[in-house]
Structure formats: C-alpha cells, structure tokens
Amino acid sequence: xxxxxxxxxxTLTTPSASVAPLLSITGLVxxxxxxxxxxxxxxxxxxxxxxxxxxxxxxxxxxxxNLIAGLDTPDSGSVAFAGxxxxxxxxERLAGLGLARTFQHGRVFGNLSVLDNVxxxxxxxxxAVRPRPPxxxxxxxxxxxxxxxxxxxxxxxxxxxxxxxxxxxxIALFGDRLTPRLxxxxxxxxxxxxxxxxxxxxxxxxxxxxxxxEPTAGMxxxxxxxxxEIIRGLKGRGLTILLIEHKLDxxxxxxxxxxxxxxxxxIAEGLPSAVATDPAVxxxxxxxxxxxxxxxxxxxxxxxxxxxxxx
Amino acid sequence: xxxxxxxxxxxxxxxxxxxxxxxxxxxxxxxxIFGVSHLINFAHGSVYMVGAYIGWLGITKLNLPLPVxxxxxxxxxxxxxxxxxxxxxxxxxxAPRIAPLLATIGLSVxxxxxxxxxxxxxxxxxxxxxxxxxxxxxxGSIGALDLLIAGVGIGSAALLYGFLRFTRLGWAVRATALDxxxxxxxxxxxxxxxxxxxxxxxxxGGVSGLLVGMxxxxxxxxxxFQAGLKGIVAQLIGGVGNVPGAIAGSLLLGLIESYGxxxxxxxxxxxxxxxxxxxxLVLRPNGLFAKARRLPPEPLTGTFIAPSRPLVLPRWLIGxxxxxxxxxxxxxxxxxLLQTLGNAWLYALLALSLTLVAGTVGQVSLGHAxxxxxxxxASALLALDxxxxxxxxxxxxxxxxxxxxxxxxFPAFRLRGHYVSIATLAVGEIVTLVILNWESLTRGPIGVxxxxxxxxxxTPLVSGQWVYWIPLAVLLVFAGVQTxxxxxxxxxxLRAIREDDVxxxxxxxxxxxxxxxxxxxxxxxxxxxxxxxAHFYSYINHETFPAPVSMLAxxxxxxxxxxxxxxxxxxxxxxxxLPELFRAAAEYRMLIYGVVLLLLIRxxxxxxxxxx
Numbered sequence: 001x002x003x004x005x006x007x008x009x010x011t012l013t014t015p016s017a018s019v020a021p022l023l024s025i026t027g028l029v030x031x032x033x034x035x036x037x038x039x040x041x042x043x044x045x046x047x048x049x050x051x052x053x054x055x056x057x058x059x060x061x062x063x064x065x066n067l068i069a070g071l072d073t074p075d076s077g078s079v080a081f082a083g084x085x086x087x088x089x090x091x092e093r094l095a096g097l098g099l100a101r102t103f104q105h106g107r108v109f110g111n112l113s114v115l116d117n118v119x120x121x122x123x124x125x126x127x128a129v130r131p132r133p134p135x136x137x138x139x140x141x142x143x144x145x146x147x148x149x150x151x152x153x154x155x156x157x158x159x160x161x162x163x164x165x166x167x168x169x170x171i172a173l174f175g176d177r178l179t180p181r182l183x184x185x186x187x188x189x190x191x192x193x194x195x196x197x198x199x200x201x202x203x204x205x206x207x208x209x210x211x212x213x214e215p216t217a218g219m220x221x222x223x224x225x226x227x228x229e230i231i232r233g234l235k236g237r238g239l240t241i242l243l244i245e246h247k248l249d250x251x252x253x254x255x256x257x258x259x260x261x262x263x264x265x266x267i268a269e270g271l272p273s274a275v276a277t278d279p280a281v282x283x284x285x286x287x288x289x290x291x292x293x294x295x296x297x298x299x300x301x302x303x304x305x306x307x308x309x310x311x
Numbered sequence: 312x313x314x315x316x317x318x319x320x321x322x323x324x325x326x327x328x329x330x331x332x333x334x335x336x337x338x339x340x341x342x343x344i345f346g347v348s349h350l351i352n353f354a355h356g357s358v359y360m361v362g363a364y365i366g367w368l369g370i371t372k373l374n375l376p377l378p379v380x381x382x383x384x385x386x387x388x389x390x391x392x393x394x395x396x397x398x399x400x401x402x403x404x405x406a407p408r409i410a411p412l413l414a415t416i417g418l419s420v421x422x423x424x425x426x427x428x429x430x431x432x433x434x435x436x437x438x439x440x441x442x443x444x445x446x447x448x449x450x451g452s453i454g455a456l457d458l459l460i461a462g463v464g465i466g467s468a469a470l471l472y473g474f475l476r477f478t479r480l481g482w483a484v485r486a487t488a489l490d491x492x493x494x495x496x497x498x499x500x501x502x503x504x505x506x507x508x509x510x511x512x513x514x515x516g517g518v519s520g521l522l523v524g525m526x527x528x529x530x531x532x533x534x535x536f537q538a539g540l541k542g543i544v545a546q547l548i549g550g551v552g553n554v555p556g557a558i559a560g561s562l563l564l565g566l567i568e569s570y571g572x573x574x575x576x577x578x579x580x581x582x583x584x585x586x587x588x589x590x591x592l593v594l595r596p597n598g599l600f601a602k603a604r605r606l607p608p609e610p611l612t613g614t615f616i617a618p619s620r621p622l623v624l625p626r627w628l629i630g631x632x633x634x635x636x637x638x639x640x641x642x643x644x645x646x647x648l649l650q651t652l653g654n655a656w657l658y659a660l661l662a663l664s665l666t667l668v669a670g671t672v673g674q675v676s677l678g679h680a681x682x683x684x685x686x687x688x689a690s691a692l693l694a695l696d697x698x699x700x701x702x703x704x705x706x707x708x709x710x711x712x713x714x715x716x717x718x719x720x721f722p723a724f725r726l727r728g729h730y731v732s733i734a735t736l737a738v739g740e741i742v743t744l745v746i747l748n749w750e751s752l753t754r755g756p757i758g759v760x761x762x763x764x765x766x767x768x769x770t771p772l773v774s775g776q777w778v779y780w781i782p783l784a785v786l787l788v789f790a791g792v793q794t795x796x797x798x799x800x801x802x803x804x805l806r807a808i809r810e811d812d813v814x815x816x817x818x819x820x821x822x823x824x825x826x827x828x829x830x831x832x833x834x835x836x837x838x839x840x841x842x843x844x845a846h847f848y849s850y851i852n853h854e855t856f857p858a859p860v861s862m863l864a865x866x867x868x869x870x871x872x873x874x875x876x877x878x879x880x881x882x883x884x885x886x887x888x889l890p891e892l893f894r895a896a897a898e899y900r901m902l903i904y905g906v907v908l909l910l911l912i913r914x915x916x917x918x919x920x921x922x923x
Contacts, residue, residue, distance in 0.1 A: 095819035109810035111616055116803040124819035142828050149799035187618050
C-alpha cells in the first residue's frame with residue numbers, strides 16, 4: 001500500500017504539522033461483505049484543531065467515526081489516541097480516555113430527563129462513588145459502588161452536587177433552549193433540542209477529543225447559525241474537534257483543515273478554501289459531468305489524485 | 312446404561328430423527344413467522360397442544376378416519392393461527408418489538424388454561440389407528456407411525472417449498488420476509504401475508520401435536536409449553552427465520568436429545584435442549600449456519616418501556632399506606648386473609664426484583680422464578696443439612712441466589728432484545744431441571760420436606776400475624792433500598808442502558824458491570840423472597856416455582872408499571888391477593904393472568920402507575 005507514505009507527506013504540508021497529533025489514524029480498512037466502507041484511510045487531528053470530514057452520502061464517514069469511537073473494529077490499520085495505540089479498544093474504554101461522540105441520528109436516552117442525560121455524560125468522571133478496587137479483586141469495585149450509592153457519604157454527595165452544577169452550566173451554553181426543560185424526558189423535545197442534549201452530554205465527559213456527527217442535521221438556518229456559534233465557542237476554549245458535516249458553509253467557517261472522503265478513501269485534504277476548489281472534490285460531490293468534459297485539463301488532474309490514494 | 316452393540320444406537324438414531332421431524336414441523340412454522348413478522352411466537356406450543364386435542368376429539372369422540380382427522384386438525388389450527396395473528400400481532404405492529412412477544416405469551420397462557428378448564432388437567436390417551444407392525448433393520452426397527460411422521464415431515468416440507476417457490480402468495484411471503492416496507496410499496500397485502508403465514512405455521516404445528524400425541528399415546532394441556540420451547544431452540548440452532556436451517560436444527564436437536572437420553576436417562580431430556588440453546592446463543596447467536604462476522608441483527612432491539620409520566624405518590628400517602636398495612640393484623644384477625652396478603656408480599660419481592668431487571672435495565676427476564684427456586688432451596692438446605700439457623704440461612708440464600716443467578720445469566724449479558732428473554736427462560740428451565748436431577752443435593756423429585764420455620768429465640772413465628780408481618784417488613788426494607796438505588800447515579804446509569812445501550816457504552820458505561828449489579832441486587836431480593844417462601848411453606852420441590860410463576864411476575868410488573876417500585880407492590884397485591892380473596896375465581900386464576908397480560912400490552916403498556 002502506498003497510502004501511508006502519501007498520507008504522511010500530505011500531513012506534513014498542512015499548517016497543523018507542528019502540533020503533536022492527538023488522534024492519528026493509519027491505513028484504516030473496514031469491509032462489510034463486498035463493500036469496503038473505509039478503504040485505507042489515514043488521518044490525524046492535532047491538539048486544539050478542528051478537522052472536518054466531508055464527503056457524499058455513503059462515503060464512509062460514520063463508519064469511520066464508529067471505528068474511532070470503538071463501536072466497530074477495523075479489518076486492518078490502526079488508531080492512536082493521546083499517544084497510545086487504541087485500535088480495537090471498546091467504546092467504554094475510549095470514553096474513559098476522554099473521547100466523546102455524538103450520533104448521526106441523535107441517540108438521547110428518551111425516557112431520561114434532560115439533566116439525567118447530561119449527567120450520564122459525566123459517568124466516566126465519577127470518582128468518589130466508583131473507587132478503583134485493588135488489583136485482583138474485580139468484584140469489589142461494583143459492590144463498593146453499590147454500597148456508596150446507597151449510603152452516600154459526604155464525598156459522594158459533594159461529587160454529585162458538583163457534577164450537577166456543572167451539567168447545569170453546560171446546559172446554559174444553549175441559552176434558554178434547554179434550561180426550561182431540565183426535567184422533561186428527552187423524547188418530548190424537538191429534534192434540534194435532542195441534538196443539543198447530545199452535545200451537552202458529550203461536553204459533560206470533559207472530552208479531550210469530541211467527535212460530532214452532523215450536529216446540525218435537521219436544523220433550520222437560525223438553529224444552524226446558533227450551533228455554529230456554539231461550536232466556535234468550544235473551539236475557542238481549546239477543545240479538539242473532529243466534525244462530520246454536510247453544510248459546507250459551516251465547515252468552511254469553522255475548520256482548520258478539511259478531509260474529503262469518497263468511497264471510503266481520502267480524495268483531498270487541506271485548508272477549507274483549497275479543498276473547496278479541488279476538482280476531485282467537485283467531481284465526488286456533483287458527478288463526473290460537472291467537472292466539464294470541455295475542460296480536459298481538470299479532468300486529467302483528477303486522475304493522479306485518485307491514483308495517489310487508490311489501491 | 313451404555314449400550315455397546317450397534318442395534319440400540321440405530322434405534323436411538325431413528326428415534327432422534329423422528330422426534331427431530333416433529334420439532335421441524337414446529338420450527339419451520341416459527342421460522343416462517345419470524346421471517347415475515349420478526350416475532351418469536353410463544354403461542355406456537357399452545358397451537359400444537361390444541362392440535363393434539365382436536366385430533367383426540369376426532370379420533371376418540373367422532374371416530375373420524377385418520378386422514379380426515381389430520382385435515383380437521385390442520386384447518387382448525389390454521390384458523391387459530393389466523394386469530395393469533397389478528398389478536399397478538401396486528402394491533403401491536405407499531406409497538407416495541409417485545410410487545411407482540413409478550414402478547415403471544417399471554418395468548419399461550421390463555422389457550423393452555425382454557426384447555427385445562429375444558430378437558431381437565433389430566434393426561435389423556437390418544438390411541439393410534441395405525442397397524443402395529445415394525446420393520447427390522449440392522450438391529451433397530453421402524454414402525455408405521457415412524458414412517459407416517461417422516462412422510463408428513465417430508466411431505467409438508469415439499470408442499471411448503473412449492474408454495475413459496477411457485478405461487479403468487481408464496482412470492483409475496485418471501486418478498487415480505489426480505490423487506491416488509493418495500494413489499495407493501497409494491498402492493499403486497501402484508502396483513503394477508505402475515506395471516507397466511509400464521510395459518511400455515513399453525514396448521515403444521517397442530518399436525519405436529521397430533522403426531523406427538525400418537526407417538527407417545529398421551530396428551531395433556533401443558534404439553535405445548537416444552538414443545539414450543541423446543542421449536543424455538545431448534546429454530547435458533549438453525550438461525551432465526553431460516554427455514555432450511557430450522558429443519559436441520561430440529562433434526563440435530565432430536566438426535567442430541569435421543570443420544571443424551573441413552574447416555575444419561577430420561578429426566579435429563581430437556582436439559583440438553585436448553586444447554587444447547589445457551590451455547591448457541593452465546594457462541595453463534597446467528598445460528599450454526601450463519602456466515603462469519605456480521606453486524607449484530609438490529610430488528611430485535613427496543614425495550615418495552617412506554618413513555619409515560621409516572622404517577623408520583625405523595626410522601627404522606629405512602630406513609631399512610633405503610634402504616635395501614637402494618638396495622639392491618641390489629642383490625643383483621645382472619646388467618647386466611649393475613650396469610651393471603653402475606654403471600655402477596657412475598658410475591659411482591661419477586662416483582663420488585665423483576666421490575667429492576669425488566670423495567671429499569673430493560674432486560675425482560677422470563678425465567679425469574681428460577682431465582683426464587685435457588686433462594687428457597689439454598690435456605691432450606693442450609694437450615695436442614697448444614698444446621699445453620701434460619702435467620703442466618705435466609706440472607707445467605709439471598710447471597711447465593713445473587714451470585715448464582717448473576718453467574719447463570721452472565722453469558723446472556725451480550726445478547727439483546729428477544730434473545731435476552733429466551734436465554735433467561737432457558738436459564739429458568741435449567742435451574743428447575745438441575746434441581747430435579749441433582750438428587751444428592753436437592754433430593755430430586757421428592758422435594759425438601761420439613762423445612763424449619765423462621766424462629767426467634769426458639770419461638771417459631773408461624774402464627775397468622777407473623778406470616779403477614781415478616782414478609783411485609785422485608786418488603787418495606789427492600790422497596791426502600793430499591794427506591795434509594797434508583798435515585799442515585801445507578802438509577803440513571805441503569806436506565807440509560809435500557810434506553811440505548813450503544814450510547815451508554817459510548818459514555819463509558821460498562822454494560823456487563825451494571826447489568827451484573829442489577830441482576831445481583833435482583834437475585835438477592837428474589838432469593839430472600841424464595842427463602843421466606845420455603846420457610847413458610849415448609850415443603851418445596853422442583854415444581855413449587857414453575858415457569859408460569861415467571862409469567863405471573865412479568866404480568867405483575869407490567870400491571871404496576873415497569874421499573875416502578877410502588878407498581879410492583881400494587882401488581883402483586885392485585886394479582887396474587889385479589890384472586891385468592893375471591894375464592895370462586897381460584898380455578899380461573901391463571902386464565903385471568905393471561906387475559907390481564909394481553910389487555911395490558913394492548914391498551915395500557917405503561918401499567919397502572921406508569922413506567923419509570
């Protein structure tokens with residue numbers, strides 16, 4: 001495979017090359033039967049960077065997220081997170097390492113209140129009520145947790161109070177969208193509000209890396225603009241974000257770097273402005289004819305890009 | 312014990328294939344139904360029983376010729392199948408996937424009980440009119456009935472193949488199985504397809520019941536339960552919804568059972584099937600013939616939690632109710648009433664335990680009576696054989712039930728939706744069968760007699776008031792503990808697992824750890840409940856906690872509202888207390904449970920007090 005070498009050269013030319021990558025993916029492959037959903041993809045995200053993954057429907061973006069977040073395991077290739085090889089780690093373990101994600105179609109806990117949804121997001125941060133057991137006594141941990149949950153010593157109560165206050169602060173980020181609905185079950189919320197709850201839940205994990213899967217899907221222009229400001233705010237606070245998004249103007253405004261996927265492979269990568277005019281990208285989005293048969297130079301330019309990434 | 316010559320083994324093989332053929336008639340129907348409606352039909356065993364009884368009527372009462380009897384059975388059961396589709400499946404099309412499954416459980420209880428009321432629970436002989444000859448081959452032999460069963464099996468498989476392959480309706484069935492919505496878009500009448508499939512499957516099931524009745528020359532109203540489970544096991548071995556797989560799985564299951572009986576004895580018979588089921592579910596959840604790595608099948612997910620606003624009882628009202636319950640023995644002195652209510656409190660412990668597992672964590676357990684059995688036997692045997700004081704034996708039994716119950720269900724933690732229910736059902740059956748067969752520990756079928764009563768300082772607490780107060784006190788303590796548990800971080804964590812286990816995992820919730828915690832707490836509560844039952848009843852055997860008790864428990868918690876602590880208590884009082892008080896209804900009690908379960912699922916899935 002030539003993919004790895006191509007990748008590293010591309011990465012070196014990008015502005016973020018000086019930052020040590022928080023997430024780095026090498027030669028990732030995932031096949032479903034005859035379909036190769038992710039095909040030798042490599043990608044890296046530096047600390048504090050906001051990288052967007054765009055591409056037409058079925059390009060393999062969500063499969064990529066599932067592979068990164070541990071809900072699926074790759075057929076080959078590796079994922080490193082915070083300097084550790086995490087290939088094949090289970091989702092719950094990755095969450096413990098500081099990786100939070102939202103889901104494409106929104107997966108809130110329907111019968112839980114908004115506040116409880118966000119508090120579940122803070123699960124990995126529970127310390128007082130989930131003591132680490134001494135090695136060799138794996139059963140002691142859960143039993144201690146049960147006991148502490150029932151008797152609730154001061155430390156446990158204080159922790160719960162602290163997380164509750166923090167959850168309220170996160171919910172307040174969304175203005176008065178969620179605050180008046182704290183005790184409402186999540187299934188009673190509007191679609192846009194459910195997406196907000198999901199992001200609030202992800203923030204409660206205090207993630208080192210946040211994976212956002214189409215956070216503005218199903219939102220109207222006003223709500224999209226609102227979400228853009230929220231994501232910009234998160235970026236401003238130094239949060240590292242990997243974003244899947246279809247709304248290109250949002251991507252162009254927010255991203256430090258854009259990765260374009262098609263048929264499971266990367267077909268372009270670079271600054272938003274450069275990617276937007278890349279003929280390979282235009283072809284992937286609009287089909288071959290849009291590139292214009294008249295403009296033979298452009299059509300020819302597509303070929304080397306595809307070769308560089310292909311088999 | 313170990314036949315050495317070849318002849319007996321040939322007989323066992325023939326026997327296994329014959330039994331396998333009968334299972335195949337059931338399993339093929341189940342696979343067809345699963346194919347078009349993604350439903351595991353628990354009423355199928357009851358249809359099989361009805362088939363046997365229709366056949367019995369035809370042969371012994373109406374003296375019909377055998378071919379006519381077969382036709383009558385097929386038509387009668389086919390109609391019954393269409394009714395089951397209409398009542399159990401169609402109204403619940405948009406409900407969570409588990410709802411029609413629970414409805415078919417309710418239907419099966421109703422059918423079994425109706426048969427018991429109509430024909431009495433006693434077994435009846437079903438004489439065969441077939442000539443009584445046997446062909447000897449290689450040391451074994453084949454009789455006319457064996458050939459008939461093989462013929463019916465192969466003949467119906469061929470008919471079915473022809474139907475699915477060459478008729479328009481058959482195409483519609485296959486199209487619906489592949490993609491229901493697409494088939495509907497193309498003008499396929501999906502309701503008609505479902506009805507047809509239920510009718511065909513039920514006709515096959517009924518014929519199977521008749522054949523089994525003739526084979527063993529005995530039928531009884533409860534014969535369907537085990538048989539239906541066997542059909543489900545066979546189908547799972549072959550891969551759900553896979554018709555050829557169901558046939559192969561059935562023959563395999565028949566052979567496993569036949570050889571198993573040859574090696575270990577008849578009383579182990581059902582154990583093989585259920586152990587095979589657990590192994591298949593854990594190792595090859597898609598069946599023996601499935602391709603290697605696939606994404607887990609999704610259509611079975613979804614818990615039976617209807618969105619609702621639970622009715623929150625004000626604190627003062629709860630206080631008043633508790634005080635009234637505690638004071639009741641001062642006002643009412645009839646021992647019978649107190650005993651009945653005491654029994655209701657004991658069952659409320661079971662409901663409390665199940666509502667945590669099935670409601671809060673969303674793991675609909677169908678084998679919960681097994682936990683009662685473990686607790687009861689543990690406490691009785693600790694007190695009798697180990698000489699441990701009863702007051703110590705009861706909590707120890709709770710710990711044993713917690714540990715053993717969790718360990719037994721642990722392999723099923725990775726399963727979802729329907730599969731959890733089937734696995735827990737199998738675990739419940741395994742517990743009963745182990746109790747029956749581990750004679751050196753459990754005294755086998757004789758049961759445990761003379762279980763000592765609870766006593767304090769040498770005074771046995773057996774009078775009416777104590778039979779009432781002790782279970783009530785234990786219940787209040789556990790209900791309080793469970794309420795506190797639900798208000799802690801564990802409450803939201805467990806409910807998050809129920810709502811969306813994938814999202815829960817993505818936020819660091821270790822599913823095994825929390826399912827394990829919930830089952831351990833539930834096991835402790837049910838184990839203590841079972842232990843108290845043992846000490847109050849003074850006699851227990853392997854049939855004290857049969858599968859219907861698990862169904863009763865489920866009805867109680869759905870009636871009260873899944874996950875709802877007060878609801879569990881209310882459900883137990885309504886379903887255990889009230890029918891006892893109206894003694895005339897005692898005979899119809901199980902029938903009432905079945906009807907209540909059906910009505911709840913259809914009209915009020917959130918129960919009386921609402922799901923939490």
